[in-house]
Amino acid sequence: MKHQGLTRRRFLATSSAAALAACGPTILPARAFGTTAPSERINVAQIGAGGRGDAHLASYLKNPNAQVVAVCDCFKSRRDGFTARVNDFYADASGKAFYKGCKSYGDFREILARDDIDAVSIATPDHWHVPIAIAAVKAGKDVYVEKPLGVSVAWNQALRKIVNSRKAVFQYGTQQRSQAHFRFACELVRSGYIGKLERMDVWVPDISTQYTGFQVEQYGSTEEIPVPDDLDYDMWLGPAPVSPYTSDRCSCFGAWHVYDNALGFIAGWGAHPLDIAQWGNDSDETAPISYEGTGKLPEKGLFDTIESWDLHCEYANGVKMHFMDHRIAKPIVSGYRVYKEHGTTFFGSEGWISVDRGGLHASNPALLDIKLKDDDVHLYESAHQIGNFVDCIKSRKKTINPVESAVQSDMISHLGNACIRTGRPIKWDSAKEEIIGDAEAARMLDRPLRSPWQI
Secondary structure, eight states, rough: OOOOOOOOOOHHHHHHHHHHHHHHHOSHHHHHHOOOOGGSEEEEEOOOOOOOHHHHHHHHHHOOOOEEEOOOOOOBHHHHHHHHHHHHHHHHHHSSSSOOOEESSSSSSHHTTTTOOOOOEEESSSSHHHHHHHHHHHOOEEEESOOOOOOHHHEEEEEEEHHHTTOOOEEEEEEEEGGGHHHHHHHHTTBBTBEEEEEEEEEOTTHHHHHHHHHOOOOOOOOOOOOOOTTTTTHHHHOOOOOOOOOTSHHHHHHHTTTTTTHHHHHHHTTTHHHHHHHTTTTTTOOOSSEEEEEEEEEESOOOOOOEEEEEETTEEEESSEEEHHHHHHHHTTTTTOOOSSSSEEEETTEEEEEEEEEESSSSSSGGGGOOOTTTOOOOOSSSSHHHHHHHHHHHOOSOOOOOHHHHHHHHHHHHHHHHHHTTOOEETTTTTEEOHHHHHHHTTTOOOTTTTTO
16 A cells, blocks of 8 residues: 555666666756655646646646656647646756656556556546546555546445545545635535525536537537547547547537536536535535426537536435526526626525635625634635645645545536436435435436446
């Protein structure tokens, strides 16, 4: 097991002088990382070199306690571009002419076989999140996993089990808990400043934002075309079913909105405000126990995830939640605050507080000037999601978004998806974590993996 401490790097001790001469220096001087010694840096592999992977990489390069030593992606051009970027960055930081310490891989299993890598940061398409994370934990790595968690509740539960049994450090990439105003909103709610919490509004953009904002063909192209030369399409599909390659399938839009690979924005965007709702409701260990509502599925094209939804949920503690896409939400939210296309609102017996990435809103503006008392609820503080992950790898403490929070907030999207696709209300046993009295809906919480992949 590697989770015993991070005071040495076996690969550095065993590297030969010949290898160093051939590959360039792998040990950077301390000045490139402030005062952090090489033996104390966290060696990170970035798996996934798309848009979210780019954000991950930028964060690790800025962190003096981390060093990126490997990049993996199914597109050769992307992984090679990321690798060159890392090597150029460290060469510039160290004042050397060149640096070759970061390697490029097309198969994540080669990364997991390396003893010198402490952690992997996973920013792949959604259907790969959990299988890679489970394999990484089995290999003794800590894991940062982008949202949403996975395409199967059963897979998510398997990940939670192994993370806890192996005592791995896990961070969920929802990010908003590491922003002070989201934390403050939840602290006000949990400290009783709006009275007893009664209900919540949660809303996010739906698929319609893709067409005008990014000029994507509506619902995605179904025309089969040749696979690009630099793409390992079989590896990209991985555990998902085999399907024809089209211009939109392996784009970020296909990765977000094709049901073989994702649940759609009900999960991919929903993960953010749902996570805050869970935090404010003090429900990281559970999920709502009932779901009912309506939704719409595309009638044509490649994209076949839920495109619009209007769900009503209720927790065991009696708190109700209205989870909806932005088109449903706009007239509702506009009735009480300035509208933004995503957010979480907490309604209590004595007022309301609403939060989005732009800031805070309240029924009484004086709520936003409150100074918390010592005996109020003070939540976990983190200034940066990836920074918190790196710090927790070193300390072995839990992150701000541990695996339990990921599994339960993701559960809401899965159960909402089952409710809409079956057209029936869903009852959830949160203790047993199973759907009550609906075998068809229950089957939707697991997916087979294409051979030879397994979890």
